Amino acid sequence: MSSVWNGYSPDQLPPSGKFHNMASLKAAQSLRITVSATKSHFSCWSNMEILEILPANFAYVIFTYLYSWVMLCYLGVQVGAARKKYDVKYPTMYSDKEQVFNCIQRAHQNTLEVYPQWLVFQTIAALVYPLAAAVLGAIWVTSRFSYAWGYYTGDPSKRMNGAYGYIGYLGVIILSIAVALQLLF
Numbered sequence: 001m002s003s004v005w006n007g008y009s010p011d012q013l014p015p016s017g018k019f020h021n022m023a024s025l026k027a028a029q030s031l032r033i034t035v036s037a038t039k040s041h042f043s044c045w046s047n048m049e050i051l052e053i054l055p056a057n058f059a060y061v062i063f064t065y066l067y068s069w070v071m072l073c074y075l076g077v078q079v080g081a082a083r084k085k086y087d088v089k090y091p092t093m094y095s096d097k098e099q100v101f102n103c104i105q106r107a108h109q110n111t112l113e114v115y116p117q118w119l120v121f122q123t124i125a126a127l128v129y130p131l132a133a134a135v136l137g138a139i140w141v142t143s144r145f146s147y148a149w150g151y152y153t154g155d156p157s158k159r160m161n162g163a164y165g166y167i168g169y170l171g172v173i174i175l176s177i178a179v180a181l182q183l184l185f
Contacts (some may be wrong), residue, residue: 001012003083021095028077036045038143047110054127054139055126055128056130056131057130057131057134058126058130059122060130060131060134061122061126061130061133061134061137063134064122064133064134064137064138064141065119065122065137066135067119067138067141068115068119068137071111071141071145072111072112072115073160074108074145075107075108075111075144075148076108077150078104078105078107078108079105079108082100082101082105083101085101086100086101088101093105093109094106095135099154100152100154103151103152103153103154103155103156103159104148104151104152106144106156107113107147107148107151107152107159108148110147111144111148114169118140118169118172120176121169121172121173121176122136122137122143122172124172124175124179124180125171125172125175125176125178125179127179128175128178128182129175129178129179132171132175133175134171136167136168136171136175137168138168138171139164139167139168139171140165140167140168140172141165141168142165142168143162143163143164143165143168144162144165145162146161146162146164146165147159147160147161147162147163147165148162149161150162159180
């Protein structure tokens with residue numbers, strides 16, 4: 001965002017003689033200081049490589065995030081296909097007649113309900129324990145497939161086929177607590 005003041009950009013403010021009054025000069029000097037401070041702040045970040053900040057094995061965590069994206073897309077496509085198969089129109093979330101549709105929808109909805117929390121804990125854990133977080137994340141994501149496939153049978157109790165996902169979910173929560181404690185002590 002570039003602002004121009006009295007024909008001058010903040011980078012190229014005129015010498016003080018070109019200002020009509022002291023207030024204009026003070027405002028220009030303040031603007032120059034702010035722009036200068038902002039530039040140095042951002043230039044510090046632009047010179048720092050993100051790859052130097054992240055742990056060496058963070059790539060595995062990124063692959064886990066990509067895997068979770070594939071899982072979410074898959075679950076969403078399944079809901080779309082079920083809408084067509086069971087003739088459930090948008091924006092209806094659940095059917096009064098089709099229990100299997102409701103199970104397919106619920107598998108997706110439940111995953112969306114816990115996904116934001118998982119992302120937060122996964123990221124916090126991964127900043128210090130990238131390999132452990134990646135493994136725990138992959139367990140959780142894989143379990144969401146098992147959870148959904150069990151639910152897709154139309155028997156809600158079969159969703160528990162994915163209960164092993166709690167290993168991954170609780171694991172990243174515990175690692176996040178460990179990270180917080182390390183920051184405190």
